Amino acid sequence: xxxxxxxxxxxxxxxxxxxxxxxxxxxxxxxxxxxxxxxxxxxxxxxxxxxxxxxxxxxxxxxxxxxxxxxxxxxxxxxxxxxxxxxxxxxxxxxxxxxxxxxxxxxxxxxxxxxxxxxxxxxxxxxxxxxxxxxxxxxxxxxxxxxxxxxxxxxxxxxxxxxxxxxxxxxxxxxxxxxxxxxxxxxxxxxxxxxxxxxxxxxxxxxxxxxxxxxxxxxxxxxxxxxxxxxxxxxxxxxxxxxxxxxxxxxxxxxxxxxxxxxxxxxxxxxxxxxxxxxxxxxxxxxxxxxxxxxxxxxxxxxxxxxxxxxxxxxxxxx
Amino acid sequence: xxxxxxxxxxxxxxxxxxxxxxxxxxxxxxxxxxxxxxxxxxxxxxxxxxxxxxxxxxxxxxxxxxxxxxxxxxxxxxxxxxxxxxxxxxxxxxxxxxxxxxxxxxxxxxxxxxxxxxxxxxxxxxxxxxxxxxxxxxxxxxxxxxxxxxxxxxxxxxxxxxxxxxxxxxxxxxxxxxxxxxxxxxxxxxxxxxxxxxxxxxxxxxxxxxxxxxxxxxxxxxxxxxxxxxxxxxxxxxxxxxxxxxxxxxxxxxxxxxxxxxxxxxxxxxxxxxxxxxxxxxxxxxxxxxxxxxxxxxxxxxxxxxxxxxxxxxxxxxx
Numbered sequence: 001x002x003x004x005x006x007x008x009x010x011x012x013x014x015x016x017x018x019x020x021x022x023x024x025x026x027x028x029x030x031x032x033x034x035x036x037x038x039x040x041x042x043x044x045x046x047x048x049x050x051x052x053x054x055x056x057x058x059x060x061x062x063x064x065x066x067x068x069x070x071x072x073x074x075x076x077x078x079x080x081x082x083x084x085x086x087x088x089x090x091x092x093x094x095x096x097x098x099x100x101x102x103x104x105x106x107x108x109x110x111x112x113x114x115x116x117x118x119x120x121x122x123x124x125x126x127x128x129x130x131x132x133x134x135x136x137x138x139x140x141x142x143x144x145x146x147x148x149x150x151x152x153x154x155x156x157x158x159x160x161x162x163x164x165x166x167x168x169x170x171x172x173x174x175x176x177x178x179x180x181x182x183x184x185x186x187x188x189x190x191x192x193x194x195x196x197x198x199x200x201x202x203x204x205x206x207x208x209x210x211x212x213x214x215x216x217x218x219x220x221x222x223x224x225x226x227x228x229x230x231x232x233x234x235x236x237x238x239x240x241x242x243x244x245x246x247x248x249x250x251x252x253x254x255x256x257x258x259x260x261x262x263x264x265x266x267x268x269x270x271x272x273x274x275x276x277x278x279x280x281x282x283x284x285x286x287x288x289x290x291x292x293x294x295x296x297x298x299x300x301x302x303x304x305x306x307x308x309x310x311x312x313x314x315x316x317x318x319x
Numbered sequence: 320x321x322x323x324x325x326x327x328x329x330x331x332x333x334x335x336x337x338x339x340x341x342x343x344x345x346x347x348x349x350x351x352x353x354x355x356x357x358x359x360x361x362x363x364x365x366x367x368x369x370x371x372x373x374x375x376x377x378x379x380x381x382x383x384x385x386x387x388x389x390x391x392x393x394x395x396x397x398x399x400x401x402x403x404x405x406x407x408x409x410x411x412x413x414x415x416x417x418x419x420x421x422x423x424x425x426x427x428x429x430x431x432x433x434x435x436x437x438x439x440x441x442x443x444x445x446x447x448x449x450x451x452x453x454x455x456x457x458x459x460x461x462x463x464x465x466x467x468x469x470x471x472x473x474x475x476x477x478x479x480x481x482x483x484x485x486x487x488x489x490x491x492x493x494x495x496x497x498x499x500x501x502x503x504x505x506x507x508x509x510x511x512x513x514x515x516x517x518x519x520x521x522x523x524x525x526x527x528x529x530x531x532x533x534x535x536x537x538x539x540x541x542x543x544x545x546x547x548x549x550x551x552x553x554x555x556x557x558x559x560x561x562x563x564x565x566x567x568x569x570x571x572x573x574x575x576x577x578x579x580x581x582x583x584x585x586x587x588x589x590x591x592x593x594x595x596x597x598x599x600x601x602x603x604x605x606x607x608x609x610x611x612x613x614x615x616x617x618x619x620x621x622x623x624x625x626x627x628x629x630x631x632x633x634x635x636x637x638x
Contacts, residue, residue, distance in 0.1 A: 024360050028543065029466050030397035030528060031362040033458070036355045041343050043350040044439065046453060048408045050446045078349035089367045089408065089451040120363065127369045127447050132408040134365060134453040139352070147348050209349060224347065 011105040012088070012122060021118045022084060032120040034085060040138040043081035047072045048089075051129035056172060060179065061100045063188035065107030068131035071211065073115060073192035074262040078209040080145040080201040081137030083115045083194055088122035089132035115194055145197060145207035147224035150267035154205050156229055156291035157273070159196050159264045159280065161186075162214055164239030166258025167246055182240045190262040197264065199279040206267035213257040217265055218299060225267070231291040231301035256302065267293060330424040331407070331441060340437045341403055351439040353404060359457040362400035366391045367408075370448035375491060379498065380419045382507035384426030387450035390530065392434060392511035393581040397528040399464040399520040400456030402434045402513055407441035408451035434513055464516060464526035466543035469586035473524050475548055475610035476592070478515050478583045478599065480505075481533055483558030485577025486565055501559045509581040516583065518598040525586035532576045536584055537618060544586070550610040550620035575621065586612055 025033035036042055049068045051057040059067075069086065076083050088108070092101075112119055117135070150156075168187025176184060197207070208221045214236075222229055236255040243251040266287075268276055273289070280287045291301065344352035355361055368387045370376040378386075388405065395402050407427065411420075431438055436454070469475075487506025495503060516526065527540045533555070541548055555574040562570040585606075587595055592608070599606045610620065 024460065025463065025465065030394040030526075031364040031400060031456070033398070033463055034361040034363060035460075036361050038357045042353040042355050042361070044353060044404070044406060044453075044455075045350040046406045046408050046440060046442055046451075048410065048442055048444045048451070050410065050444045053445055075349040079352070081350060085363070087363060087365045087453060089365050091367065091369065091449060121365060123365055123367055125367045125369045125449070126372055127449060130410065130444070130446060130449070132365075132367065132451045134363075134406060136363075137350070141343065141354075144344065144352055146344065207349075 011101050012119065023118055023120055027121055034120065034136075037138050039141070041141050041144065043076055043079045043137040043139050043144070044134065045072055045075035046132060046134040047075070048130055048132040057129065059172070059188060061103035062107035064131070065104040066111050066189055068133050069108055069111045069117070070190045070192050070262060072133040072135040073111070073117065073194060074190070074209040074211065076135055076137040077193040077197035078145060078207045078264055079137070079139055080143060080197040080204075080207065081139040082198060083117040083135065083137045085118050085120045085136045086112070087120060087134045090122065090124045091127045091130040092124060093129055094126055115192070139201075143201040145200065145204050147206055147208050147221045150206035150221060150225035150227050150293045151269075152227055152293055152295040153270070154267040154293040155270055155273055155289050156218075156231070156293055157266045157268060157276075157287050157289045158210070158214070158237065159193050159266070159285055159287055160261075161237045161239040161286075162210070162261055162263065163242045163251060163254035163258050165190065165260030165262070166254035167239055167242045167251070169260065171245060183242065183245055186239055187260060190260065192262055193264045193285070195283050196280055196285055199283065200264075200266065200276055203272045203276045203279070204266045204268055208265050210261045210263045210265050211259055213259045214265065215256050215299065215302070216259070221265060221267070222297070222299070225293070228294045228297040229291050229299050230294055231299060233302050235288060235290045237286060237288040330420050331438065342437055342439055346440055353439065353455075356457050358460070360460050360463065362395055362398045362456040362458050362463070363453065364391055364394035365451060365453040366394070367449055367451040376448065378491070378507060380422035381426035383450070384423040385430050385508055387452050388427055388430045388436070389509045389511050389581060391452040391454040392430070392436065392513060393509070393528040393530065395454055395456040396512040396516035397464060397526045397583055398456070398458055399462060399516040399523075399526065400458040401517060402436040402454065402456045404437050404439045404455045405431070406439060406453045409441065409443045410446045410449040411443060412448055413445055434511070458520075462520040464519065464523050466525055466527050466540045469525035469540060469544035469546050469612045470588075471546055471612055471614040472589070473586040473612040474589055474592055474608050475537075475550070475612055476585045476587060476595075476606050476608045477529070477533070477556065478512050478585070478604055478606055479580075480556045480558040480605075481529070481580055481582065482561045482570060482573035482577050484509065484579030484581070485573035486558055486561045486570070488579065490564060502561065502564055505558055506579060509579065511581055512583045512604070514602050515599055515604055518602065519583075519585065519595055522591045522595045522598070523585045523587055527584050529580045529582045529584050530578055532578045533584065534575050534618065534621070535578070540584060540586070541616070541618070544612070547613045547616040548610050548618050549613055550618060552621050554607060554609045556605060556607040
């Protein structure tokens with residue numbers, strides 16, 4: 001069995017820290033010392049992914065590493081924050097598997113590199129497989145995207161496509177293992193919308209990431225903003241291949257209730273929409289208007305009977 | 320079963336954030352927004368405490384909450400950092416127990432309050448009981464205490480007393496449940512030496528906290544500093560009641576190898592010692608010289624046969 005120290009040095013030693021990364025003292029002391037950018041707010045969030053609860057235990061190790069970081073980075077995206085640093089708490093079963101660990105680390109590090117996020121600390125303990133990731137990002141004080149800024153008359157819009165997380169999980173449960181399948185890719189390899197969050201600073205009136213399902217997360221946003229919304233369910237941009245894989249009605253349910261999509265749900269003053277669309281088009285990311293905010297509380301335009309949030313891997317809300 | 324949201328709001332909602340706490344946007348959005356002090360380094364660390372591995376599952380809930388935060392804060396203390404913020408990842412078994420949770424939260428919040436640490440985020444998942452705590456503190460760029468600064472000729476010193484963590488655990492295993500017993504208190508209710516770390520900025524040449532045992536952590540410090548040390552084992556300040564509880568030789572072993580003490584192990588240029596002692600005396604905390612650093616590598620003055628680091632709760636290094 002590896003000691004914690006061996007594990008960290010073998011698989012998780014970050015690149016040599018440089019001042020450009022804002023790391024004044026890297027891994028190997030009691031704490032890491034960071035140099036935050038003066039005048040910026042520090043955006044922090046933590047998410048823990050537990051095997052069997054948030055992902056199937058037999059998911060590919062690279063995907064587990066990728067997803068564990070992606071779900072935390074998605075929270076930074078929803079604030080319009082620039083990703084800077086992360087710490088990882090890895091709880092591993094007693095039996096080591098070097099190949100598994102190497103793949104896990106590869107998935108984690110690849111997303112670090114792709115998003116400019118420096119892994120600056122962590123710990124390894126023994127127990128049921130779980131990964132806790134704390135992320136830290138930066139955002140100008142006047143520009144954070146919050147859940148609380150939507151106003152009646154604002155447009156309700158969503159990036160990318162919906163239902164792919166639920167669809168991919170459904171396929172995985174059926175035994176589909178072709179990792180290049182677009183739906184499996186959506187579920188196992190979600191891309192946090194960090195660049196979109198940055199691009200929409202100053203344009204969006206409100207934002208939240210869709211981790212628990214469109215309706216559940218819309219509910220959070222409405223509550224924080226003190227408004228309601230009129231949805232246009234026919235406008236929902238469903239993930240590629242979703243209807244073919246699940247059938248029409250389950251696909252619609254996945255778009256409304258399925259979680260693990262990690263798209264951004266946004267509010268916009270109507271006259272900001274064209275600029276927002278243009279900025280996201282530059283990122284090759286669609287932006288679809290799916291409704292409008294209103295003063296009247298609640299969600300209209302969709303039957304809410306039986307509606308409930310996504311329970312991730314274990315939930316029976318999955319199609 | 321509580322939902323995550325209910326749990327967080329019922330037991331872990333922090334005090335209303337105020338600008339004095341450096342919290343620009345508190346719990347309830349995708350991220351918390353913090354306002355770091357301009358010009359300071361941000362010290363960050365994460366530690367995960369797993370039931371059965373880092374503490375007995377039947378330990379008092381208040382103690383579990385206290386210890387989970389204390390072990391992380393101890394890392395800030397060892398850097399000379401001022402504690403500012405923390406995030407908690409709580410993994411709970413499926414069966415809820417409101418009384419347990421309330422006690423756990425009480426222990427956690429009490430140490431937050433005592434140390435000026437604001438709980439600014441977290442998550443709750445289901446699984447084996449485990450608590451991951453990310454702490455963030457601040458330290459002036461020119462004043463961090465690190466493991467790498469000890470020089471030959473510096474004095475080796477330790478705050479407080481040693482062996483109390485191991486002694487308390489041994490008593491707990493024997494069935495001792497009088498929580499006011501000094502050794503049980505040392506084990507279940509360790510006090511991170513944050514004030515000492517602040518007081519020793521600019522005086523200590525090196526610091527590490529003793530979580531894995533004196534010799535193991537001394538080894539880390541020596542490696543980082545590129546020096547050796549001559550120990551004076553007879554000088555070790557053993558915890559009150561330790562010899563009476565364990566016997567003379569096991570008490571000595573607990574002082575050398577026992578972990579979970581969360582004292583600071585420090586290096587000092589000899590002419591800094593009096594000032595350091597005076598500052599810690601003002602905190603009612605003893606500072607004991609237990610050896611001296613040398614150019615020759617390794618640890619001398621103590622038989623190293625069988626010496627090994629503390630394995631926390633499960634380890635057989637415990638007396």
